[in-house]
Amino acid sequence: MTTTQRTRFFAAGAALAVVALLLSGCTSSGSSNSSSPTPSFSGKVQIGVEGPITGDQAVTGEGMVNGAKLAAKELNAKGGINGKEVVIVPIDDKADPTAGVTAANAAIEQGLDGVIGPYNSGVGVKTLPLYIGADLVPIRLTSNSSTNSLGYTLQPMDYQIAPVASDGLVKFLKAKKVAIIYDSTALYTQQIAKSLRKSLTAAGATTTAYIAISPGKSGYTAQVAAAAATKPDVIYAATYFPEGGLIAKAIKASGTTAKCVADYGSDDPGFITTAGLEAAKNCEVVGVPAPSDFPKGPDFVAAYKKEFNTEPGTWSPYTYDSLNLLAKAATDAKGFGKKGLTDALNQVKDWEGVTGLVTIDPNTGNRDPATVVYLNVDDNSEFHVNQDWATAVGADY
Numbered sequence: 305m306t307t308t309q310r311t312r313f314f315a316a317g318a319a320l321a322v323v324a325l326l327l328s329g330c331t332s333s334g335s336s337n338s339s340s341p342t343p344s345f346s347g348k349v350q351i352g353v354e355g356p357i358t359g360d361q362a363v364t365g366e367g368m369v370n371g372a373k374l375a376a377k378e379l380n381a382k383g384g385i386n387g388k389e390v391v392i393v394p395i396d397d398k399a400d401p402t403a404g405v406t407a408a409n410a411a412i413e414q415g416l417d418g419v420i421g422p423y424n425s426g427v428g429v430k431t432l433p434l435y436i437g438a439d440l441v442p443i444r445l446t447s448n449s450s451t452n453s454l455g456y457t458l459q460p461m462d463y464q465i466a467p468v469a470s471d472g473l474v475k476f477l478k479a480k481k482v483a484i485i486y487d488s489t490a491l492y493t494q495q496i497a498k499s500l501r502k503s504l505t506a507a508g509a510t511t512t513a514y515i516a517i518s519p520g521k522s523g524y525t526a527q528v529a530a531a532a533a534t535k536p537d538v539i540y541a542a543t544y545f546p547e548g549g550l551i552a553k554a555i556k557a558s559g560t561t562a563k564c565v566a567d568y569g570s571d572d573p574g575f576i577t578t579a580g581l582e583a584a585k586n587c588e589v590v591g592v593p594a595p596s597d598f599p600k601g602p603d604f605v606a607a608y609k610k611e612f613n614t615e616p617g618t619w620s621p622y623t624y625d626s627l628n629l630l631a632k633a634a635t636d637a638k639g640f641g642k643k644g645l646t647d648a649l650n651q652v653k654d655w656e657g658v659t660g661l662v663t664i665d666p667n668t669g670n671r672d673p674a675t676v677v678y679l680n681v682d683d684n685s686e687f688h689v690n691q692d693w694a695t696a697v698g699a700d701y
Contacts, residue, residue, distance in 0.1 A: 343380060345389040349640065351376070351630070352411045353623060354404070354421035354431060355445070357396035360520070360546045363574040364423055367617020368445070369394050372420055374611055374620075375627040385631045386639065397422055399544075401430045412438045417640045420626045421445055423619065424544075426491040428454065441633075441645040443626040445619060447568065448492045452668040456649050458629065458659060459592065459622050460674035462495050465568050468676040469496075469540075469590045470503035476678065476696040477563055477588070479538040481512045483531035485524070485551055486542035487569075488516035496567055497542040512536045519547050528554040536562050544569040548589075549578025556583035565590065568676070572618050576685050584681040591679050592659075593701075594687040595621050604658045618687070625657035677701060 353372045357365035369392065376390040384390050395411045397404030404427040411419075412434060419435050422428045425448030432454035435442045442455030447462050473479045482504055486497035501511050512534035515527050528551060531539045539562045541551040548570030555564040556579075564587035566575065571591025576584040595616045596605050604624065608616040630645075632655065637644030650666035665672040678693035694701045 343383050345384055345387060347388045348391050349385050349388045349417040350391050350393050350415055351627060352393045352395045352416045352419040354395035354397055354408065354419060355423045356399035357394055359398040361399045361544060364572050364617060364619060367620040368421060368423060368623045370612050371616065371620030371623035372627045374608055375624045379631055385634050397427045397431065399424045399427065401427050404431045408434045416440060418630050420623050425451055429491065439642045441642055443630050445622060448495050450491060452670065456664060456669040458625055458662055458671050460676045461670050462492065462499055464674045465590065465676050466496060466499035466503050469500055470507055471697055472678045472693055473538055474507045474509055476693045477538055479509060481510050481536045482538045482540055483513035483534050483536035484511055484540045484542060485515045485517060485527055485531055487519055487544065487547060489518055490544065493542045493569055500542065517547060523554060524551050525554045528558055532558055532560040532562055538563045538565055540565045541570065542567040545572040545575040546578055549575045552579040552587040553583040556586045576681055581685055588690065589679040589687065591677065592675055593677055593689055597689050598658055598660060600658045621658040625659050628657060629655060629662065
């Protein structure tokens with residue numbers, strides 16, 4: 305696939321929950337292979353990983369932290385970063401801006417050399433400036449355009465996600481009428497719903513309902529019924545996964561003929577758990593390839609399962625790649641100085657990670673192109689790229 309094709313078709317201090325540092329990797333006392341030489345470190349580098357480690361989105365945060373821990377272990381086995389041992393510092397923002405600010409300030413006070421995250425854009429607009437003000441260079445996982453230039457990212461942004469979502473609705477699902485249910489409290493979901501609505505209008509489709517919800521409810525049956533009453537071809541849930549799973553469950557239970565599509569914010573194993581397998585299988589999900597679907601994915605998945613005895617989360621390969629890219633930049637810059645790191649990251653072109661080739665747009669700090677796909681859920685409760693979608697839109701994936 306050419307770059308143009310991929311862009312089009314594949315183009316989001318007492319409150320630190322874990323106070324102790326988690327040591328990530330083969331340290332001078334941690335190697336279980338007595339035949340392997342033990343690295344000798346000249347010091348430590350502390351890398352924060354900010355995400356929702358507790359709360360409704362905890363499964364996302366756990367996968368993020370573990371992805372970084374695996375990368376740290378492998379880096380330490382090779383001598384760390386510039387001869388220093390990599391230590392992962394989990395930063396629990398609970399997917400809440402207020403909690404995030406408190407946790408970020410505590411981590412900065414404790415001492416950081418780098419930071420990966422956060423995941424939630426609404427948190428990121430508050431915490432990313434704090435890290436930057438502390439002369440750190442974040443590698444974020446946010447997707448809202450308001451976080452452009454607040455560090456760097458390897459995952460897709462809203463302006464890359466919405467066209468793929470709209471294209472799939474019109475060309476793959478043949479939708480002419482779409483009802484949108486969206487989380488009105490989160491920055492990312494507000495913007496993606498607005499962008500999707502605009503893209504659908506440009507494609508000649510009609511938005512039959514535009515229904516706002518608040519997260520944290522036990523169900524969304526009434527909102528799904530209201531959406532279904534407008535006789536749409538598709539009900540699109542622009543929410544994060546706890547709500548997306550409940551909406552998918554309600555759509556399945558309603559008996560509506562409208563197809564179910566969940567937005568990128570629902571691309572998480574927690575979506576399947578919340579919805580239940582049958583409802584999850586009934587719903588397309590806009591997202592990124594499953595960890596095993598990347599060309600280098602099977603090896604990553606095997607290493608992750610060996611280390612943690614569980615499957616990786618959706619964002620585990622992204623934090624894994626984020627730390628490895630940060631390590632490369634720090635090696636090239638001979639340290640974590642802000643100017644040196646920024647110069648090194650601005651020059652990244654076709655760097656290869658588990659998630660594919662990475663080129664950074666220095667104007668925004670964003671990955672361009674970025675991979676966005678339609679996923680379905682199989683009988684094993686796993687996401688995979690929907691090959692029918694790929695055929696319908698002409699994406700060679």
